[in-house]
Structure formats: C-alpha cells, structure tokens
Amino acid sequence: MDECDFLIIGAGIAGLAAAAELAPHGKVALIEQEAHPCFHSSGRSAAIFVRSYGNEVVQAITARAGDLFAQAQAEGLFSAFAPPRGVMVVTPKGSPNSGEAPFREYLTAQEAARLMPCLDAGRIDYGWWEPGACDIDVHAMQTGYLRVLRAHGGALIAEAPVRSADYRGGRWHVEAGAHLLSAPVVVNAAGAWIDRVASLFGAHPLGVTPMRRSAVLIDPPGDVDIAGKPMVVDVDETVYFKPDAGRLMLSPADATPVEPHDCWPEDLDLAIAIDRYERLTGNSVSHVHRGWAGLRSFVPDECPLAGPDPDVPGLHWLGALGGFGVQTAPALARLISRQILDRPREMDVDLIRAIQPGRICGRAEVYRPELSARS
Numbered sequence: 001m002d003e004c005d006f007l008i009i010g011a012g013i014a015g016l017a018a019a020a021e022l023a024p025h026g027k028v029a030l031i032e033q034e035a036h037p038c039f040h041s042s043g044r045s046a047a048i049f050v051r052s053y054g055n056e057v058v059q060a061i062t063a064r065a066g067d068l069f070a071q072a073q074a075e076g077l078f079s080a081f082a083p084p085r086g087v088m089v090v091t092p093k094g095s096p097n098s099g100e101a102p103f104r105e106y107l108t109a110q111e112a113a114r115l116m117p118c119l120d121a122g123r124i125d126y127g128w129w130e131p132g133a134c135d136i137d138v139h140a141m142q143t144g145y146l147r148v149l150r151a152h153g154g155a156l157i158a159e160a161p162v163r164s165a166d167y168r169g170g171r172w173h174v175e176a177g178a179h180l181l182s183a184p185v186v187v188n189a190a191g192a193w194i195d196r197v198a199s200l201f202g203a204h205p206l207g208v209t210p211m212r213r214s215a216v217l218i219d220p221p222g223d224v225d226i227a228g229k230p231m232v233v234d235v236d237e238t239v240y241f242k243p244d245a246g247r248l249m250l251s252p253a254d255a256t257p258v259e260p261h262d263c264w265p266e267d268l269d270l271a272i273a274i275d276r277y278e279r280l281t282g283n284s285v286s287h288v289h290r291g292w293a294g295l296r297s298f299v300p301d302e303c304p305l306a307g308p309d310p311d312v313p314g315l316h317w318l319g320a321l322g323g324f325g326v327q328t329a330p331a332l333a334r335l336i337s338r339q340i341l342d343r344p345r346e347m348d349v350d351l352i353r354a355i356q357p358g359r360i361c362g363r364a365e366v367y368r369p370e371l372s373a374r375s
C-alpha cells in the first residue's frame with residue numbers, strides 16, 4: 001500500500017493542473033488509466049483561449065485563468081500562449097443572429113475577409129472580432145505541470161484504471177490497476193468518466209453528459225496564406241475552422257451525447273463539416289487529412305464542477321469542463337487546491353457557488369465562505 005496525501009484520478013489537463021497545485025503541500029499520486037497523460041479530451045481540443053467563450057461564469061473563470069497563465073510564464077513554469085491569432089464570429093448573409101458579445105469588436109464583411117482571406121465578403125453580412133484570442137500549447141502545460149509534480153516527490157501512475165475505493169480510518173484506499181494507494185483526499189478529475197468514478201466512492205452521480213465533437217484537417221485554398229490568421233466560427237456555431245500547421249482544422253461543432261469511451265468521428269459528421277465550410281466560404285475542399293473526435297462533458301447549466309462532494313468525505317470534483325477545460329484549468333485547479341488546503345480561495349463567493357458540485361442536488365451552500373475573495 002502506497003500512502004499519499006492526495007490522490008488525483010485522471011491525468012487530463014484538469015488533473016495535471018491540480019497535481020501541480022497540490023504537490024508542494026504533500027505527496028501526490030496522479031492516477032491515469034491510459035499509458036500517457038492527455039490521451040482523451042485534453043489531447044484532442046482546438047486549444048484556443050477565447051475570453052468571450054461560454055456563459056458568464058465560464059467567462060469569469062477564463063479571465064482568472066488568463067492571469068494564472070501569465071503568472072506561469074513569468075515564473076518560468078510554462079509559456080503556453082502563442083501570439084494572438086484572434087477569433088472571428090461571422091454572420092452568413094440572411095442569418096437573423098448577430099454574434100455581438102463582450103470582448104468582441106464589430107467588423108464589416110470586407111474587414112472580416114481581409115483578416116481571413118478564406119472568407120468571401122459576398123457571403124457574409126458582418127463579423128465580430130476578438131483580437132486577443134490565442135492558441136494554447138497544451139503540451140507545454142503538461143510538461144510544466146509534470147515537472148512541478150515530480151520536483152516535489154509526486155508521481156504519475158499510468159495504465160492504472162481506478163476500479164474500487166474503500167473509506168477506512170479517515171483514508172481512501174484505492175485499487176488502481178496493479179497499485180494499492182491510500183490518501184485522505186481524492187480529486188476526481190476523470191473527464192467523461194467522472195460520474196462513474198464518483199460512484200466508486202459512493203457519491204451520487206451529478207448527471208455529467210459526454211458529448212462527441214469531431215474535427216478534420218483539410219487543405220486551405222491553394223492561393224491563400226493562412227499562417228497566423230484567425231479562427232472563424234459562424235454565428236449559429238454550426239461550423240468553425242482554424243489554421244493548424246499549414247492546414248485548416250475544421251469542425252461541424254457537433255455535440256452528440258454518448259457514453260464515455262475512446263471516441264472516433266462519424267464519416268457523416270465530417271461530411272457535414274465540409275459541406276458547411278464550403279457553403280460559408282465558397283471554397284471547395286480539395287484534400288482531406290486525418291479526422292478525430294473528443295468528448296466535451298457538460299452538466300445542464302454548462303458550468304464546471306469544482307469543489308467538495310456534498311456528502312462523501314475527502315472527495316472533490318473537478319470536471320464537466322465542456323469546451324473550455326484547457327483555458328480554465330489553471331483557475332479551477334487553483335480553487336480546488338485552496339479549498340483542500342483551507343486557504344483563501346482567490347475567487348469570488350458567487351463564482352464558487354456557481355461551480356460547486358452541491359448546487360446540482362440543491363445544496364448550494366459554500367463551505368467556509370469567509371475564505372472567498374469577497375467575504
């Protein structure tokens with residue numbers, strides 16, 4: 001039996017960030033069922049930081065995370081932000097929707113097509129532009145977080161699916177692959193599997209639904225230089241595309257509810273993506289490269305779950321990170337660790353209330369509200 005202070009289940013970006021936050025304060029075991037970290041959602045994302053993305057709660061957490069990305073860079077932990085490429089929301093001709101939102105500037109159709117030459121100004125009415133949006137280097141985050149974990153004596157335990165858990169003497173005793181581990185505190189960061197893992201600890205599932213999102217790499221039009229050009233989303237969020245190492249990453253923005261699994265794209269979804277791209281831009285797709293899919297997991301209010309389980313001792317949730325898990329992970333991991341260590345939360349009490357797991361089952365009270373930023 002390996003005795004630890006903190007067990008973290010799931011080495012996606014959320015679990016990695018939590019491991020790095022907790023490692024200076026005790027012995028951490030980061031447990032992963034796959035052979036490598038970021039094998040599932042965290043290794044399959046568009047990896048872009050967009051301040052206007054998601055609801056107001058997600059936007060507030062993203063803003064906080066932006067400060068922590070900057071801090072990580074200043075401290076030499078990792079440098080994850082690429083130079084801004086911006087994101088553009090465009091309104092196809094005749095669409096009744098606008099796309100106006102905080103952090104976005106208005107663009108005429110001509111300005112939009114100048115910024116992203118794949119677009120045809122004749123096919124869009126106007127656009128909204130968030131110039132500060134930038135790619136996130138997920139590998140740099142992963143490497144930086146693992147370095148902190150190991151520097152403090154923590155370990156990544158791969159190929160170790162958690163199969164059972166038992167609470168005795170104030171500690172969780174966990175069977176993970178061939179390993180037996182124990183700790184008083186467990187962070188459940190199991191992504192699409194978060195409800196299943198929670199059940200192993202006797203917690204009520206919170207209704208997290210994994211949704212499949214597909215993507216494919218295509219060649220851009222032959223005469224267009226796309227380097228450093230913005231990501232483009234149509235206003236109804238039915239298609240988006242983004243330059244990716246000389247090609248375009250294209251997605252139909254699908255959200256198909258599925259069971260947690262190692263998912264692959266359906267041919268039909270990729271065909272829909274190509275059709276929508278061709279209609280939006282007027283370009284024909286000449287060559288299709290590899291496709292992939294990942295799971296974006298949501299609860300109905302589309303806010304994250306970050307905080308203690310309302311009933312089960314020592315169990316903390318960190319998940320339901322939808323389409324914003326990479327850009328919010330630093331802030332959510334900071335909050336989780338501060339709650340576990342009983343330190344000032346560095347987050348507003350209303351925000352903590354909006355993301356605490358207890359809200360899902362009508363238990364919205366915040367533990368130790370006096371430690372939140374506005375107490």
Ligand SMILES: Cc1cc2nc3c(=O)[nH]c(=O)nc-3n(C[C@H](O)[C@H](O)[C@H](O)COP(=O)(O)OP(=O)(O)OC[C@H]3O[C@@H](n4cnc5c(N)ncnc54)[C@H](O)[C@@H]3O)c2cc1C
Pocket residue numbers: 009010011012013014015031032033034037038039040041042043044045046047048049160161162163189190191192193197213214215251293294295296297318319320321322323324325326327328
């Ligand atoms: C196509 C696509 C585009 C996206 N674009 C963006 C974007 O631009 N910006 C952004 O911020 N987000 C984006 N996202 C969302 C982002 O990828 C996710 O929110 C984020 O990766 C979730 O991280 P996670 O750590 O919670 O989950 P995961 O990365 O899935 O990690 C969970 C881990 O838990 C492990 N696990 C599960 N069960 C067990 C068990 N029993 N024992 C041990 N280990 C277990 C899994 O193997 C997995 O490695 C996108 C997602 C997709 C699919």
